[in-house]
Structure formats: C-alpha cells, structure tokens
Amino acid sequence: MSTPDLPKGSAPSDAPDPASSDTRNPAPHDAAGTTGPRRLPTPRGTETAGLPHPRPGDHAAGAAGQGPGELAVPEPSSPEPSSPEPSAESADVVPAQAPPAPAAGPRDTSGLGRLAATVERLHAEIRAAQAAADGRALIELAKGVLIERLQCGPTAAAQQLASLAAESGVSELELAADIINQAAHDQVAEVTEEFVRRTSGDARAAADDTPVAVRLRTAESGALASRDTQAVAESLLEHALEPLGAVAVAVWTAGPDASLTLAGHAGFPPDEAGRWHYVPPGVSTLARQALGERQAVRVTSLASAGLPSIGGALHLDGGRVAVPAGTGGRIHGILEICWADPLEPQPPQIMRQIDALAELCAHTLDNRPAPGASLAARTWSTEPADSELVNLAEGLYDPALVLTPFVRADGELADFRIHHVNSHFIDPAGRPRSAVAGAMLLEAYPMAVGGGDLFDKIAHVYATGEPFRARRFTLTSLVGQVPLDTTADISVSRHGSSVLLIWRVEDETARLANLLQHAQRLGQIGGFEENTVTGEIVWNDQLFDLYGSPRHTSPVPLEALTSHTHPDDAATVRRFLRTVLHHRRPASAAFRLARPDGVTRHMRVIAEPVLDAEHKLQAVRGAYQDISAQHWTEVALAATRDQLAHTEQQAAERNRLTLQLQHAIMPPAQAPLDSADLRVAVRYRPAESESMVGGDWYDAVVLPSQQILLCVGDVAGHGIEAATSMVVLRNAMRGLAVTGAGPAQLLSWLNTVAHYLTDRVTATAVCGLYDPERRTLRWARAGHLPPVLIRGQKATELRAVSGILLGAVSEAAYEEEELVMEPDDTLLMYTDGLVERRGESVEDSLAQLLTKARLPTTTLEQRLEGLLTHSKSDTDDDTCLIGIQVV
Numbered sequence: 001m002s003t004p005d006l007p008k009g010s011a012p013s014d015a016p017d018p019a020s021s022d023t024r025n026p027a028p029h030d031a032a033g034t035t036g037p038r039r040l041p042t043p044r045g046t047e048t049a050g051l052p053h054p055r056p057g058d059h060a061a062g063a064a065g066q067g068p069g070e071l072a073v074p075e076p077s078s079p080e081p082s083s084p085e086p087s088a089e090s091a092d093v094v095p096a097q098a099p100p101a102p103a104a105g106p107r108d109t110s111g112l113g114r115l116a117a118t119v120e121r122l123h124a125e126i127r128a129a130q131a132a133a134d135g136r137a138l139i140e141l142a143k144g145v146l147i148e149r150l151q152c153g154p155t156a157a158a159q160q161l162a163s164l165a166a167e168s169g170v171s172e173l174e175l176a177a178d179i180i181n182q183a184a185h186d187q188v189a190e191v192t193e194e195f196v197r198r199t200s201g202d203a204r205a206a207a208d209d210t211p212v213a214v215r216l217r218t219a220e221s222g223a224l225a226s227r228d229t230q231a232v233a234e235s236l237l238e239h240a241l242e243p244l245g246a247v248a249v250a251v252w253t254a255g256p257d258a259s260l261t262l263a264g265h266a267g268f269p270p271d272e273a274g275r276w277h278y279v280p281p282g283v284s285t286l287a288r289q290a291l292g293e294r295q296a297v298r299v300t301s302l303a304s305a306g307l308p309s310i311g312g313a314l315h316l317d318g319g320r321v322a323v324p325a326g327t328g329g330r331i332h333g334i335l336e337i338c339w340a341d342p343l344e345p346q347p348p349q350i351m352r353q354i355d356a357l358a359e360l361c362a363h364t365l366d367n368r369p370a371p372g373a374s375l376a377a378r379t380w381s382t383e384p385a386d387s388e389l390v391n392l393a394e395g396l397y398d399p400a401l402v403l404t405p406f407v408r409a410d411g412e413l414a415d416f417r418i419h420h421v422n423s424h425f426i427d428p429a430g431r432p433r434s435a436v437a438g439a440m441l442l443e444a445y446p447m448a449v450g451g452g453d454l455f456d457k458i459a460h461v462y463a464t465g466e467p468f469r470a471r472r473f474t475l476t477s478l479v480g481q482v483p484l485d486t487t488a489d490i491s492v493s494r495h496g497s498s499v500l501l502i503w504r505v506e507d508e509t510a511r512l513a514n515l516l517q518h519a520q521r522l523g524q525i526g527g528f529e530e531n532t533v534t535g536e537i538v539w540n541d542q543l544f545d546l547y548g549s550p551r552h553t554s555p556v557p558l559e560a561l562t563s564h565t566h567p568d569d570a571a572t573v574r575r576f577l578r579t580v581l582h583h584r585r586p587a588s589a590a591f592r593l594a595r596p597d598g599v600t601r602h603m604r605v606i607a608e609p610v611l612d613a614e615h616k617l618q619a620v621r622g623a624y625q626d627i628s629a630q631h632w633t634e635v636a637l638a639a640t641r642d643q644l645a646h647t648e649q650q651a652a653e654r655n656r657l658t659l660q661l662q663h664a665i666m667p668p669a670q671a672p673l674d675s676a677d678l679r680v681a682v683r684y685r686p687a688e689s690e691s692m693v694g695g696d697w698y699d700a701v702v703l704p705s706q707q708i709l710l711c712v713g714d715v716a717g718h719g720i721e722a723a724t725s726m727v728v729l730r731n732a733m734r735g736l737a738v739t740g741a742g743p744a745q746l747l748s749w750l751n752t753v754a755h756y757l758t759d760r761v762t763a764t765a766v767c768g769l770y771d772p773e774r775r776t777l778r779w780a781r782a783g784h785l786p787p788v789l790i791r792g793q794k795a796t797e798l799r800a801v802s803g804i805l806l807g808a809v810s811e812a813a814y815e816e817e818e819l820v821m822e823p824d825d826t827l828l829m830y831t832d833g834l835v836e837r838r839g840e841s842v843e844d845s846l847a848q849l850l851t852k853a854r855l856p857t858t859t860l861e862q863r864l865e866g867l868l869t870h871s872k873s874d875t876d877d878d879t880c881l882i883g884i885q886v887v
Helices: 111-150 154-168 172-184 187-198 209-225 229-244 270-275 286-293 348-366 387-394 454-464 508-522 541-547 558-564 567-582 628-665 720-737 743-756 842-853 860-869
Strands: 246-254 260-266 297-299 320-327 330-339 400-407 413-421 468-479 482-495 498-505 525-531 537-539 587-594 600-611 617-626 678-685 694-702 708-718 763-771 776-782 788-791 794-797 817-820 826-830 879-886
Touching (some): 111 172, 154 172, 246 286, 246 348, 260 286, 260 330, 286 297, 286 320, 330 348, 330 454, 387 400, 387 413, 413 454, 454 468, 454 498, 508 525, 525 541, 537 541, 558 567, 567 587, 567 600, 567 617, 600 628, 678 694, 678 708, 694 720, 694 879, 708 826, 720 743, 720 763, 743 763, 743 776, 763 826, 794 842, 826 860, 842 860
Antiparallel strands (some): 320 330, 468 482, 482 498, 525 617, 600 617, 678 879, 763 776, 776 817, 788 794, 826 879
16 A cells, blocks of 8 residues: 655654654644644643644544643554555645554453444544545645636645745644635634734744634634534534633524524533523523624623523533624524633633634524425525515505615625515605615615614614514604604514514504593593484493493493492482483483492493484483592591591690690790899790790799809700690709709709600700809800800800700719809890701801890890890791890
8 A cells, every 4th residue: 555645844654753853844744734743832721722633532542641731743643454545636735644543551352342442443533534624625725825826736836835834834734724814804814813913922822823723714614614503513612612611512593583493512412402402582591692682692600690501500600602693784593602610701812713603603504494494495595585575565554664684795784775665655754665665774764773773673683583563663754854753563573584664653543542542441431322212232341341240241221220329329310310311411420339249339420412303312422430539539538637627626725735834934024133233134935836836944033042043945846745844844943953053063963854854855954143242153054055245345155165965864964164244244045046047057147146246235125125126047946035234
C-alpha cells in the first residue's frame, strides 16, 4: 500500500521521532492541518482553542499527557489494512488524522471485547474523517480565493498555499482561515479582527487569533455542509463552544405560534432531549425569554434565573446564554449554550463569537421544514406574498394590509412593503388604495413609530411569530402635516414570510351603542318595550339581571307588576299603572321588588305611552333602575345626621360647661392687687371658639409671709380634660406655696403632682415670689417662656433658666434665679397664646412683643390692654398675662 503524499516537511507514521526533525516543520500535519505535537494555548475556561478533536467519551488515547488548556496533536499512525488509499485528488490536502492507538493496559481478548474495540476504532475513524473533511473544505475555499486573485490554476494555488504556510510558520488550515476572512469581510471576519485587536498587547493571547478563526470557520463549514440541525449542533459544540468551556448546546426552532421545538442538541442525554422536544407557546423558559425580547439573554446560573430549561436538573448551577438566531429581522430559532459552572461576565469578543454562531444556526433553520410539514413543503415560501394570504385579506370585511419585509444589504430589517391592500381598505388620512399599495409602511404611515409604536409591534410579530391583538389601539396618520388619531381594534399575525395587519375602526353608531350599554350597566338600568296590541314584550339583558330571572324566561308584563311588588308598595304601583295605561301619561314610581330568589330590591320604574295618530295606546316604553344603594345611602345619611346633631348638642353643652368652669376659676379680669410698693394687674383672654377652650391659668395672691405669689401656666390640650387639669395644678400650687418654699421647690413638688396625681398631663409654668421688703423676685420656670423686664425705654427677656416641663418625668430639679427690682420696673409673665403665630418662629414673635412692650403708657392696666389688643397671635388659643410694677 502506498503512503499518502504529505506536505513539505511532514513524515510518515514510521519516521523517526518528530522532536529530532527540522524545527520549522517538526511533525506531520494532523487531520485539521496543524503540525504535531504543537501545543495550542486556549482562551480562559476552554479545553482547546484550536483544532477539531474527538469529543469527551470518544477514543482519544493520543490526548494523554497533554497540559491543561492545550491539546497535544498526535502523529498519524499507519492506516489499517482495510483502509482505502487516499486518492490523487487529495494529494495536495493535509490527510486526515488516523485513529489513535488504544491505551496501554490489559486488553479484552474475548469476542465481545474485540467487537467493542472494532466499533470504537470505526467511530474514531469516522470522527477523524469528518474533521479532515472540514479541514479540506476550508483549504479548498482558500485555494478558490487564490485562483480568483492570482488568476492561476488549482495546482499553482495549492503550491502557493503550501509555500505561504511554510514561510509564515503556520499550518495550511490556519492560513486558509486567514485568507477566507480577508476575502469574506463577514461577521466571522469581524469577530476575528476584534479578537486580535483586543488581545494584541498579550503575546500569549495574540497567538490565539488564528485558532479563533480556524474554529469559527470550521464550525461554519460544518454548518453549511449539513442541512441536519442535529449535526450542526454537534459541530458547533465540538469546534467552537467546547473551547469556550461550554458543555452542551441546544438549537430551538420557533414555530408560527411562538412555540419552540428542539431541532438539534449536543451534550444532553437522549432522554432529556426527548422530554424537551416541544415547548408549547406561553411557557416561560430561557429560550422563550430571548425570543420575546429579541435579544441575547445571559444568566449566571439557571437556579438564580428561576427559569426551566433543558438539562436544568443536570446543570442547575451552570450558566446559560440564549441568543436569537435570525436573518432579515426574522427569528428562526434560538441557540442556547450551557456551562457546567456559574458563568462570569464574558468579554465582548466572546459574545461576538456566540452571535456569529447563532447566525450560522439561522441559515440552517431558515431552510428547515416547519414542524409537522409534509415532504412536499420542505422550505418556507420564497414568494413576496402568498396568494392564499392575499385571498384571505380580500375575504375580510375590515381594512387589511399584507406586508412583506424589506431587508437592507447588511441583512437588517429596515421596513415593510405594503404588498396588498384589500378592497375594504379605508385610509385614515383619506388617501385612495393606489396611493398606499406598493409603498413602504414607514413612508405611508410615518407616525407608526410613535404613540403605541405600531411598527415595533409588527416587527415583533414578524420576528417571533407571536400574534398581537389590541382593543382601542391608537392609529396616528398625517393629514397634510397635522397628526390625526384614530381608535381601532388591531390584529397582526405572521403567515409564512408575510405579515397580515387588520384594523377595525369604531363607527359612531357602534360607539354610541357601546356607551349606552356601559351606562346602563353602571347605572343599574334595564330597558323594556311592551306592545299593548300584540302583547309582545322586549327586555334587555340588564333588566333580566335586575329581576333575578334567567334570560330564557318570559318577561313580566306591566299589568302583572303588582304580583312582584312588596305588599306595602302595591298601592303606589297601581297608581303608576293607572296613570300610564289608562290616563296615557308618563309616570314614575319607587317600590320594592320581590325577586324569585327571595331578595328584595328597591326599584324605580319610569314609563311613557306610545300613541298612534288617533291617540290610541300602541306600546309602553320605559326603564327600571335599581336604587337599593341610593335608598340605603339615604337611610344611612339620615341616621348619620341624627347622630351628628346629637353629638353637636353634647359637644356644645360640654364646651359651655367647660367655659363656665374656666370663667368661674379665672375671670377675664380681676381687681388689681396692690401692696405697699408693688402694683399687680392680670388679664385673661379665652379662646374665641368654645371647642378650643384650653388649660391656661394664672394666679396672683399674697401669702401669709407677705410675699406675693405670681404664677402662669399652660396645660397641654383643650376641652374639659385640660380645664380640670388646670384646676388641679392651680389649687396644688396655692396649697404648696403656704409652706414658704422657694419657686424651684414649688415647681418640683408640682411636677410630682402632675406625674402621679393626674391622668398623665403635661404642662408648662413659670413661678415667682416677690419680697416687698427687699424688692427682689425669685423665680423659676418649667418649660415656659421666661418673663419680660421693662426698665426705662428698654424691654428685655430674662435669662432662660433650666427646667423641664411638668409631668414629663417622675422627679425633676429646677434652677432658680433672683432679680432685684428697681422703681418703675415692670415685669410681664404670659402664656404662649400672646405670641404664638402660624408660619413664624418664636424668636420673631418675641421680638415683636418686646417692640410693643417698650412703648410708654400711663398705667399698668393700659399696658396690658395694649399688648392684648395688638397681639398678632392667630392660633385661636387662650392667653394669660400678669404684669407687676414697682412703685
């Protein structure tokens, strides 16, 4: 048997060790055209970055001893005696790799073992032959490019290819892939160029640009050479996806109803593929999501995505990528790639490689017969529009357009051409059919990309096959340059390679009938018409519902209405019937309807007679209305009004008693309290609204020690609770003051009273003891505003000594301060009702008080009256004011 011709620098299988050969061509070429044992570095996460090789599970003893991420290509072994000799036509092509020898170890010499070894050897030979065929296809394409470029013959092109490969130090297969990339300028070439550009800074990564081109072109060759999608899936996994770390791949074909059918798979068990043979429309899977979104979907792991898919139980934690496979704006299927481990974010060049592989699948799926199609229908229709679809559009009574896709030179969907306009077409802009037929959709209706984005809906239907239907969709068309909106029901569906667009515009009659129907439903109104001559009665559906009767029962005539009425309302119904039937005048009545189901409804009936030319009664028309909700609402409102009146009466009585109690304890004014050298005046202004009666209090009394107690306070809240709490604190202060304790101690005791002996009220207060002999004022405060001292033409606020409000805590200590009074000094104690104002800070209100207080007056009473008169408080709160003046 003759030895096959080998390229320059190669050696037969019985040649010496390749390691001792020429360093330029150190070993014979393998089946894919590479030299062995050359080790090819691979991208991150891949098993081999270069050439076709047997898949895991195939007999590949020659791969033993290879390093991680690289493949040691074995030398070709001597052919079996039964192997045919290579033909002369393949003498210039790198021969296929012979099947590797079995692994060393004990060999099964039984008959079954020999048979298994023979099957394994034949399978390896088939795989090697397929790899050699893919390599030969690429080399033959490259030679064809050289023949066209150099204007030479096949032999010269083969010699030129071998010479260029030897001079470049690369295999003929790698050089062939580069030549094809330069000539094609397609997506595969762009992916390779981008990969080289992005990795040019890394010497090891830059060396991977040729294997990228080789494996993509090899995968492309395998996909185009076979119309079997199953073989395409296996070729993609072996040549292009396993180097990226993928462990399985599934190719789905999209049906006209947006269903998914498994057209090809690799890496999944046969039983798993059988379970996922068909995915009905509407089932949410990863591939279905990519089909609906019309873009690639990547998940880190299938478990985190929460979507079912093929092989989910086997690779639940593995990453997935689903990429639409389509051409010309139409998605023919989905390429789904599976990884065993969680998938990290991939670089753009890897995603571009996956897109290129999806485009290869699209070409195969485009020529694949639809699921369930007959043998005669092997391809999709290539006509611009199917004649049956045109006939279908003509048979419709609604306006319909048959649209065909318009694809640019780069394969992208640009627009749809209006191929046919049916005879019932009415253009919203008033144009004739001839002005629309044959035009581009966006040219005829440029506003289709705005509003509801009708163009995107049509493109989605064409891409996925999923029909689109919408009620009351807004169609916008240009009349002149003015946009005109039309409301219509829309239906878009794909038929073969065309799209059928149907719209139904609501006319005025249908719109009014629809509005009337909704009005009757919302208003619980049922209409009727009774012919008094023939006895025919017509009810609408709503009236049957009001009566609680099935629609197949006979309507109730007016004369029998009393038999369906509550006995207490029978007289009212008789008067109504007498007015309509005998006096022939319109009338209405409210009554209780006793329904067959035992439910009593409050109804109102309105009827008018229909008279002929001789004023004879011909018919009665009218309507019933369910007013049960209105009746019970009126009943509830009446009860609410009674309850509200009672509550208002109680509140008024309560406020009156509160006001009387407050006035009895603290009158609005009292006689001045005079001592030897001190004059005291008090003013109290109650709230204008009785409901706002608060807990402000004051006290000015001469103690047994001849000291004068001066106090003002404010209990939180309003009403009777605040008034009674004020009485408790005021009387407690008077009782505690006779002990002779100082102001700080008095406030500490009063805090205990507020915390323990009341219903947890809180209050503020300021307390002072004036000593006439020393003309000093000792004072303390509990969360209250400090007093104001008027001395000469100057009014100032005393220092705010520390002290928490009363009742907040169980025990509290208060700071005390002493003020030496001078002749003509005036001191003011007040509650916040004098200065508090909405939308204004307390500091601004105090500044205005000090401005008013420094104005000169004749008497102390005039000063207090002036402050109350010019107070700008707007909170409608009561106010206490004490003034003392040293004589």
